[in-house]
Amino acid sequence: MKTAYAVIFMSILVVFLFTAITTLHPMGYPGHTEMDDYFIKNAQIEVGANNVVTSIVFDYRGFDTLGEATVLFTAVISVVALLRGVKKDEE
Amino acid sequence: MLNWVEFVTLLIIVVAAYFSIRVSNLLFAVVALAALSLLLSLEFYLLKAPDVAIAEAGIGAGLTTAIYVLAIYQIEKRDKKK
Amino acid sequence: MKSDMSTIVKTVTDFLFGFIIIFGIYIIIHGHLTPGGGFQGGAVVASGFALLFVAFARTFLDKKPQQLYGLFESVGLLIFISLAFLGIYRTFFYNFLANSGGLFGMKITQGINPGYFNTAGVVPLMNMAVGFEVACGLSLIVYLLYRGVIEEGEDGE
Structure with a gap:
């Protein structure tokens, strides 16, 4: 009975995934969005940076970078808390 | 449609991924993972994302390998002590 | 693991360490002109330091640099957040230096240009x-991982 459920579930999943593949964008040809056009047209003038990727990462999407930096900071803090020097006498 | 450089790169990536899962020697698995990261950074570069390629080469191929090797060394040391 | 690595590793590290650090600093401070930025350049610099730890283990473990690293890490994040706060009169993360004519405030033209360093406002400062x-x-x-490995080895022997 369990295998029957698993087979039914897997076949439904496979059908969904294959239908999703058929409707994918072709690689390298993204669909047009207004936001991309705005960034490409105005980022160089507004921010003044030649590198549009950096101007998005640090200016338009600054909150994302702040979150990334905070995640890294928290990871380093947890590593320091795990591997801090513990003296043998205190154990 | 596919460039042959990209084809060979992707093929070696798949082979390296297979080795990194299937091999029983942990150090060999880590080296296969480093090779995967390096070739993945080459693939990012071929797909015209050089900033992601630099990040992948620095973190994936350099630091992650160092951290894994240090962890494996520590585990083996502890196993020998018991 | 009792002492440093062999002479070959030490010599190669002597030769390569400067190049790796210079390359990482180049990626960081030219983040607004060329591909890369703070994260990528920081990762390259950190891999150079990892090479240095592996090659000269004894020398660096005696120096105990973890307080300095922790301090500089916190200072970097604090500078980032305070740069974001300085533009709070418009919005959080407002680029108040761009196109102002002062520090990093040079105006550029749309399209292909030589890539002037003195541009992009707070973006280079945030990159740094x-x-x-x-x-x-x-x-x-x-x-910290390497220190753990070495101390574990000394306890066992």
Whole structure:
């Protein structure tokens, strides 16, 4: 009975995934969005940076970078808390 | 449609991924993972994302390998002590 | 693991360490002109420090740099957040230096240009702050793991 459920579930999943593949964008040809056009047209003038990727990462999407930096900071803090020097006498 | 450089790169990536899962020697698995990261950074570069390629080469191929090797060394040391 | 690595590793590290650090600093401070930025350059600098730890283990473990790394990491994140706060009169993360004519405030033309360094407002400063934080944080992780390995080895023998 369990295998029957698993087979039914897997076949439904496979059908969904294959239908999703058929409707994918072709690689390298993204669909047009207004936001991309705005960034490409105005980022160089507004921010003044030649590198549009950096101007998005640090200016338009600054909150994302702040979150990334905070995640890294928290990871380093947890590593320091795990591997801090513990003296043998205190154990 | 596919460039042959990209084809060979992707093929070696798949082979390296297979080795990194299937091999029983942990150090060999880590080296296969480093090779995967390096070739993945080459693939990012071929797909015209050089900033992601630099990040992948620095973190994936350099630091992650160092951290894994240090962890494996520590585990083996502890196993020998018991 | 009792002492440093062999002479070959030490010599190659002597030769390569400067190049790796210079390359990482180049990626960080030219983040607004060329591909890369704070994260990527910080990772490159940290991999150079990892090479240094592996090659000259004894020398660096005696120096105990973890306080310095922790301090610099916190300072980098604080500079990043305070740069974001300085533009609070418009919005958080407002680029108040761009196109102002002062520090990093040169105006550029749309399209192809030679890539002037004195542009992009707070973006280069944020790149430097984030690069500082990432480099020191990742170096701190590698240093702590390596110290654990060496101390474990000394206890067992």
